Amino acid sequence: MKMLINGEWRDSISGRIFPVHNPATGDLVGEAPLGGEDDVVSAIEAAGEAFSDWAAKSPRDRSKILFFAAAEVRRRNTDLAALLTAEQGKPIREAVDEINGFANILEYYHGLSAVPQGEFANLKGYGRATVERRPLGICGAIIPWNMPAIIMGWKIGAALAAGNTMVLKPARTAPLTCLRLAEILGEAGLPPGVLNVVTGPGETVGREIARNPSIRKVSFTGEVETGRQVALDAAPAMKRLTLELGGSDPMIVCADADIGAAIEGVVRGRFYNCGQVCTAVKRLYVDESIADEFVRRLTARVEGIVVGNGMDRGVGMGPLNNRAGLERVASVVDAARERDEGEIVAGGRAPEGEEYKRGLFFLPTLVAGVPHDSVLFSEEVFGPVLPVAAVSGLDEALTLANNSRYGLGASVWTHDANVIARATEELDAGIVWVNQHLKIPPEVPFGGTKGSGIGRENGSRALDEYSEEKAVLVRL
Known part of the structure; x- marks a missing residue:
């Protein structure tokens, strides 16, 4: 070429x-x-x-x-x-x-x-x-x-x-x-x-x-x-x-959310393109009243994602694009593990097997109970790693969501009209989704705030x- x-x-x-x-x-x-x-x-x-x-x-x-x-x-x-x-x-x-x-x-x-x-x-x-x-x-x-x-x-x-x-x-x-x-x-x-x-x-x-x-x-x-x-x-x-x-998009899951739909939103929003999307879900905040069930069901779903060559039938997530990106993802997961910043409930490593040795693969990774000051929340992790934290309600969720140098996208999952009105008003981001994440049609202006x-x-x-x-x- x-x-x-x-x-x-x-x-x-x-x-x-x-x-x-x-x-x-x-x-x-x-x-x-x-x-x-x-x-x-x-x-x-x-x-x-x-x-x-x-x-x-x-x-x-x-x-x-x-x-x-x-x-x-x-x-x-x-x-x-x-x-x-x-x-x-x-x-x-x-x-x-x-x-x-x-x-x-x-x-x-x-x-x-x-x-x-x-x-x-x-x-x-x-x-x-x-x-x-x-x-x-x-x-x-x-x-x-x-x-x-x-x-x-x-x-x-x-x-x-x-x-x-x-x-x-x-x-x-x-x-x-x-x-x-x-x-x-x-x-x-x-x-x-x-x-x-x-x-x-x-x-x-x-x-x-x-x-x-x-x-x-x-x-x-x-x-x-x-x-x-x-x-x-x-x-x-x-x-x-x-x-x-780039961004560090938060996703807020409220107590009244459709848990099944929100889990599918997480899977697509975080692990699409191996997590290498500027508007990917990079921080997950779940209401504490549903957090345990949500993490349990999400873990099972994440563990079921098939990793492999993108041309193979049934593959749900391919490799990272370049070795530098793979090394950064592995490094941030290792650092979180060493500092005991949450529990790695899915993934956290490269997949095993001969078919993976020549590629730049990393398993879809879910880290539960992550402290709010963790680097997993403060920095953009450009790969298939998702930190999760339970929140006491909408006030705490919005405060944490906006506590970032980034402001590209954000989503809220709820059926409460009052919550939707408040969240879409207060979330400091260039695009806010409700009960969805990631989609950007050409008709919609796209860009961010802050960094x-x-x-x-x-x-x-x-x-x-x-x-x-x-x-x-x-x-x-």
Whole structure:
């Protein structure tokens, strides 16, 4: 696989490549060019040359290309999902859902493009006022490995629909699906240079995207410290930023909750994609009146999750994507064990057996009775580990839920209208779910508060993030 610049598939200027391995088997999935700063500059030049013509197209003409691409993505779903599972590790059914999610996003912005943008008013004493929306120019996107197709869709959907061109950097451990999706967009009619994909390390490719003054906006999804560096690099050029920097989402289970439904919500919300989701359930607070029963039933359910190669039938959870992530998860569990911070009632180790030795596997792990000051609660654990604590009621649950430097998502499980009203009002998060968790349709703005970042993706307002306003006053 080669990088995409100006509609052409190229090697990196250095001529170097890097391997992409299957995290379940260690097998080689493919190779990609090891891009550098010069490759980013070349991509920026191509995006600059393509910008005027792309911005001049009508929104409907731009959106038709997104629609045609979405249809082709759906047609190739099986092959795309298999590639995604091979390089990222998630079970094939999750990969199928993610590829469909990418198509959903393109279709959403196709439909949204038919709605006129801008404002109009007659202002007495001033004349006719219009507010036009204009594309920013060249935009940059830096995406992670955990949900590469979905997050690519979030970033390119609004940017391209608004008339911008883009330089995109996928993650080193999962670039192949992004390259294939970019290829499909080109086949659907996207002009050369509108979307350029440069593969390579964050310290060179990502940093050049962040600091190059020709790029007017950067959208980044990833770790907090890396996001801070992106902001520092972008600051001299006064770039617009969207930073989605992870979270430590709380889930509150009230005394009147449907226990069975809440348990299934935990299983999907925490162990989907091996727990490698920014909005995964990472802290579980259960009303003390039902806590014992809840933990007992949840333990049995977690122990029944089948771990293995995502391509195998019946697998409920695949491996972690990379060795550094596996080592961090194992380290935090070992630290909690050594400090006697709760009881590990499920998992807590790598699975045994020959079929697991070459992969990056860790069992789905449940830790009950965790003290509130444990690192399991205070830090984002990006993997299949869930700490549980009993709470005395809603007051304590909300206090603990908000006691975090993160504020990405949160959920409450109850049928009490008063509790729902209070929780949705007081939970300090960018998105709050009631009796569900994790789902983010493209129609809903997505982003966080506090340390979880700035800006929003998805929804109609995402077009605002990728455009600037020009006010015009006309007096005849």
